[in-house]
Amino acid sequence: MHCSQNPPAEIRQRLSAIRTFLLDLDGTVYLGEQLFPWSLEFLARLQRLGKEFIFVTNNSSQNARYYVAKLARLGVAARPEQIFTSGEATIYYLRKHRFGQEICCIGTPALEEEFREAGFVLTPRQPAAVVLGFDLTLTYEKVRLACDLVRNGVPFIATHPDLNCPTPEGPIPDCGAMASLITAATGVTPKVIGKPNPEMVEALCAKFGLEPESVAMVGDRLYTDIAMGRQAGITTILVLSGETQPQDLAESPHQPDLIADHLGKIAKWLD
Template sequence: MRSELEPTTAEWRQRFETINTFMLDLDGTVYLGDQLFPWSLPFLRKITAQGKQYIFVTNNSSQSARYYVEKLTRMGIPVRSDQIFTSGEATRYYLDKYSFARRIYLLGTPALEEEFREAGFTLTDDRPAAVVLGFDLTLTYEKLRRACGLIRQGVPFIATHPDFNCPTPQGPIPDCGAMTALITAATAVAPKVIGKPHQEMVEALCAKFDIEPANVAMVGDRLYTDIAMGRQAGIMAILVLSGETQREDLDGSPFQPDRIAEDLGEIAEWL
């Protein structure tokens, strides 16, 4: 069944036709786990044929852009590393924008550590400029102890994204937001959070790709990250019902999309 919110009004159609960049969430929007949705590749081909661009935007900071390029390539999607944007990259942009010294204490996976080192950061617990928490699948008590000690000393605390759970085929697992809650409970210090839905994610995206918010659409399956970011940043927010959010979840939600589509295939019909 197709969405009842067809783009029929002249005002909305005019706005939609100005979109030249689609920011696309990944899991639940383009694929589910390791299974590519059948409508995703035709949608991307149609965007390309019309001279528009797409950028894959994810809060998952446990993996590098290289990982997503390899995964999408295996699925048959043509993609370059510069078309992948993670909350980890947005965090590095934030640190540079506000002139943090390139010495940080990082709680992250080896993949995230490698990306920070390649960007010129020194990872250390000796007088760091910030404590940065990512989605750390290698989190240990010792890492937590050191991080809490530094934060209590006044070292700025930054988290790559707010998600409490990460979906997996086996069910949800604790994500960065849950780890943040633990540290905040121990230190009484809340972090600066960078990823979706926060404005810093959009600022970093627009700066990197030299795009204007008025010409951008955010497409995703989560109200509290994808849609919230779009609405708060003043960019078009399109909800797809192919992932986490169901139509009944919109009742009472403070984050309402500009348009609802069953999936990327329906959006392709709008183009």
């Protein structure tokens, strides 16, 4: 259903039960370095209604401080605790499953810093896990080290499955492509944490004490944002301001609960 007109009463009622909105960033709140004109109105509406919002991203090459600074440049005030990355979800997963504090992190300096601040010791010597992120500093030596460890039975975890990361110059290889390289060399498939996997929502709910029935995921990708929300049992809202086009819905197994042209339309529903 493409909700291009005012939604019926049951949709308004459904949204009234939502206390926390999980918001994808690129394609939902902004596009590249351009804030969508309706984003500030939407966020202000949530604040007036006493509802919370958390920005959720698969990009593990940057930490929360980076996104706070980027949002500030675009005119959006956000606190570090309102940013949740796949790196932070991976930290929750490692702690929940008691992997131990020593890990081998194949990632950017920002991701390494995030793990150190969480109390992990980064080491190539007998680590409890190999954690692969979106590594813009990837080298052959890092790949060789990861393959040696994984081949010898060290658990292999990837922060997220994206094959490509969009940039203004075009797509560049992302974490999923890097994981495929290690898998091809070792025959081992990683445990993947980020969207579309429900571990991301589980970690969020645990961190913030959220009840799934009061949470909604808002995003522009069917196979990540909507797929994750459906698997996690939360309300899903697709916005058509980014990647997904209306014709993509016909062939997708991941169907949202609601569809809006953009965040500004959702703001009107909440009015």
